[in-house]
Every structure is written in structure tokens, then in C-alpha cells.
Amino acid sequence: MHALSPDSTLSVSGVAYCLxxxxxxxxxxxxxxxxPKSRASALLRNGVRQFHDAAAGSPVAFACDAVAALLEETRTIPSSVDALVYTHTMQSSVLAPPSGTAALIQSRMGLTRALAFSVMQQNCVSPMAAIRVLRAMSLxxxxxxRRAVVVCADVFGSGCDHxxxxxxxxxxxxxxxxxLLEHDCARNYIAGLQLYTDSRYFRGTDDNLQPVPDDRYYWSAFTTMRTALAxxxxxxxxxxxxxPHHVNLAGWSRLASMLGIPQERLFISNFARIGHVFGADPFINLRTAxxxxxxxxxxxxxxxxxxxxAMVIRH
Structure with missing residues (x-):
């Protein structure tokens, strides 16, 4: 596929997060x-050290805190934001109808001009799906x-800790x-964006709510990244x-080799420190590195x- 020209893309001009x-x-x-202790030992062998626990707190509260930090750090005037997109993975991370989570965040943050809506069902890839939607709309x-805010938030409900x-x-x-996504920004423009869904795994989990093994995971991940690079x-x-997202540290070493890049270019500092924050991981890593x-x-x-x-950014 042909490379995207800079004037046809959005840029990620700021990132903030709240844990x-x-x-x-x-x-x-x-x-x-x-x-059993063996379960903890297996996780530790894979670099899984800890996670942040909201104790069933409100995902909306965390979303608003992240948006507030983003607006302050980027010195963005709320009335200048044209669109607000809320994304999530857990169904419990969105208010039940007829309430609207995106509208509630919009109201609390004073984003009075913004078109507010939600993107879901791509699970941890939903923030990237939101970028794809916004790019199409902006073109x-x-x-x-010209300026949009995407926020993703997830909180495990009580009784779901296991x-x-x-x-x-x-x-x-x-x-x-x-x-924050902006046009006409000199840095962090999105030069490649590729999404892929393998419909064989539409159920998501098995009858015990455990992930279904994917025999083509590495090939699917590699080809998605390779297409974005192209x-x-x-x-x-x-x-x-x-x-990366903070899942399968050993597997990421394999994917780095498949991409033909030195292992030290794989940014893994946040794996053990932060845990897997659903769709937020790669953007938290962008903020950190x-x-x-x-x-x-x-x-x-x-x-x-x-x-x-997969998304490729030129800084």
C-alpha cells in the first residue's frame, strides 16, 4: 500500500493518563x-508483577481526570475541541441506557462544541478504531x-477480581x-494505521470466561504491524x-525478531510497573517514551x- 501523506493524517499531539x-x-x-502459589509464580516468570486497583471505582471519574490532565498539559481550550470519543472494553465501564457516558464526560469537561460518541466492540483496540473513525470524518x-479527544477507561467491577x-x-x-488528535501538527503524525479482526474468535472467551487460544496470533500480529509499516x-x-500492549512479554521478544528490530527497541519498562490497562497501554508508552x-x-x-x-507515528 502507498504511504499516507502528512496532510491526510492526524497527529497525536498530547497524551495523559490516570491510574x-x-x-x-x-x-x-x-x-x-x-x-495456588504456582499461579502467581507463573505470572511472575512472565514479568507480571502488579496492577493498579480502583476497588470498583467509577471509570467515568478516571476518564474525566485523564481528560482534565490532557487539556491542562496541552493548554487546550475546551471550546476548541471538535469531537470527543469514549472507548472501553468492559461492558461495565459504560453507563446503561438511556444514560450516555460520552455525554457525561462532555458535560463535566465543558466540551460544549464537541461531537461526542463512543466506540467499543474492538476491545483493547477500540482507541485505534476511534482514530480510524475520526480520520475518516476529518477528511x-x-x-x-480539526481537533479531537479520545479517552479510554476501564475498571473491573466488584466480584470480578479473579x-x-x-x-x-x-x-x-x-x-x-x-x-489529543490534531491536524497541522508538526510532530507525532500518524503515517500508518491498520486494524484487523479474525472472526473465528468472535466469542472472545470460552465457557469459563478464559481467553481462547489463537493458533495464528503471531502471524496476525506481525502482518497487522507490517501493513502499518508499509x-x-x-x-x-x-x-x-x-x-506494545502489556501482555505476553516473552511473545513480544519473538515479534521483535519477526520485525527484524533489536530487542532494546522494544519498550517494556511499563510491563511490570503498570500492568495491562486495556486499550491504554501503547498510548501510555508513547507518553513515557x-x-x-x-x-x-x-x-x-x-x-x-x-x-x-497497529499504528506508526513519525515524531
């Missing part, structure tokens, strides 16, 4: 869920969308992340950073139900 102060280590989690004839683990590869953290007109070795002007970063996320997303 609960309470941190639970892997051993404590296994003990309070009644799991439409007579579009007025479901935080993704096999022995990750522990879900509660929290929220918000990022859109940007670059190859894996040209990347300065790969900014922002990159130097002129360099390239690849963001990646995958979710249950066979969802994959």
Missing part, C-alpha cells in the same frame, strides 16, 4: 482470589473536525488514558521504538475476539 493509587502485587492478588468534504489474569501473560489494571513507507529496522523529532514509533494492541491494531 488508581492503590497497587496490588501478583502474590497478594492470587492469595485473595484463592489461587470528509466540509468537515469541521478474571483479571489473561492466562499467565498479564494482569488487568484499572485506569484511563486520554490523547503504509508509512518504512521497515521494521527503521523504528526507534515499538510501543515520546521519541525524538524525525524518528519512528510503532504502537500495537490486540484484544479478545480476534482484534488487532
Amino acid at each position: 488508581p493509587e492503590r497497587v496490588i502485587d501478583t502474590g497478594t492478588w492470587a492469595n485473595r482470589c484463592g489461587f 470528509a468534504e466540509r468537515s469541521t473536525i 478474571l483479571r489474569a489473561i492466562q499467565d501473560l498479564a494482569l488487568h489494571s484499572d485506569g484511563a488514558c486520554a490523547f 503504509q508509512a513507507g518504512i521497515t521494521g529496522p527503521e523504528l526507534t521504538h515499538v510501543l 515520546p521519541g525524538h523529532p524525525g524518528t519512528w514509533s510503532l504502537l500495537f494492541s490486540s484484544g479478545l475476539a480476534g482484534c488487532f491494531g
Whole structure:
């Protein structure tokens, strides 16, 4: 595919996130869920050390805190925001109809001019799906969308603590992340964006609410990333950073080799420190490892139900 021209893309001009102060280590989690010590040991061997626990707090509150931090840090006037998109994975992270979560965040944050809506069902890839929707909208004839805020937030409900683990590869953290998308921004423009859904995994989990093994996971992840790189007109070795989701640390080493990049370019500092914050992981990593002007970063996320997303940014 041809590379996207800079004037046809949006840029990620700012990122902010909000995590609960309470941190639970892997051993404590296994003990309070009644799991054997071997379960905690298996997670620890995969680099899973802890997660942030909201104790069933409000995802809307975390979303608003992330948006407030984003607006303050980027010095963005609320009335200048043309669109607000709320994304999530857990069904419990959205208000039940007829209430509207996006509208509530819009009201609390004073985003009075913004078109507010929600994107879901792509699970941890939903924030990237929101970018794709916003890009298409911004390119439409007579579009007025020049600046948009995307916020993702998820909180495990009470009684669901035993479901935080993704096999022995990750522990879900509660929290929220918000990022600002703008046209005509000199840095962090999105040069490649690829989404893929494997319909074989539409159920997401088995009858015991556990992830269904994906025999083509690595190939699906690799081809999704390779397509995004091709859109940007670059190859894996040209990347300065790969900014992954915080799942399957050992598997990421394999994917780095498949991409042909040195292992040190795989940004993994937040795996053990933060845990898997649903769709927020790659954007939190972008905030942590922002990159130097002129360099390239690849963001990646995958979710249950066979969802994959990759995005290439030129800093």
C-alpha cells in the first residue's frame, strides 16, 4: 500500500493518563482470589508483577481526570475541541441506557462544541478504531473536525477480581488514558494505521470466561504491524521504538525478531510497573517514551475476539 501523506493524517499531539493509587502485587492478588502459589509464580516468570486497583471505582471519574490532565498539559481550550470519543472494553465501564457516558464526560469537561460518541466492540483496540473513525470524518468534504479527544477507561467491577489474569501473560489494571488528535501538527503524525479482526474468535472467551487460544496470533500480529509499516513507507529496522500492549512479554521478544528490530527497541519498562490497562497501554508508552523529532514509533494492541491494531507515528 502507498504511504499516507502528512496532510491526510492526524497527529497525536498530547497524551495523559490516570491510574488508581492503590497497587496490588501478583502474590497478594492470587492469595485473595484463592489461587495456588504456582499461579502467581507463573505470572511472575512472565514479568507480571502488579496492577493498579480502583476497588470498583467509577471509570467515568478516571476518564474525566485523564481528560482534565490532557487539556491542562496541552493548554487546550475546551471550546476548541471538535469531537470527543469514549472507548472501553468492559461492558461495565459504560453507563446503561438511556444514560450516555460520552455525554457525561462532555458535560463535566465543558466540551460544549464537541461531537461526542463512543466506540467499543474492538476491545483493547477500540482507541485505534476511534482514530480510524475520526480520520475518516476529518477528511470528509466540509468537515469541521480539526481537533479531537479520545479517552479510554476501564475498571473491573466488584466480584470480578479473579478474571483479571489473561492466562499467565498479564494482569488487568484499572485506569484511563486520554490523547489529543490534531491536524497541522508538526510532530507525532500518524503515517500508518491498520486494524484487523479474525472472526473465528468472535466469542472472545470460552465457557469459563478464559481467553481462547489463537493458533495464528503471531502471524496476525506481525502482518497487522507490517501493513502499518508499509503504509508509512518504512521497515521494521527503521523504528526507534515499538510501543506494545502489556501482555505476553516473552511473545513480544519473538515479534521483535519477526520485525527484524533489536530487542532494546522494544519498550517494556511499563510491563511490570503498570500492568495491562486495556486499550491504554501503547498510548501510555508513547507518553513515557515520546521519541525524538524525525524518528519512528510503532504502537500495537490486540484484544479478545480476534482484534488487532497497529499504528506508526513519525515524531
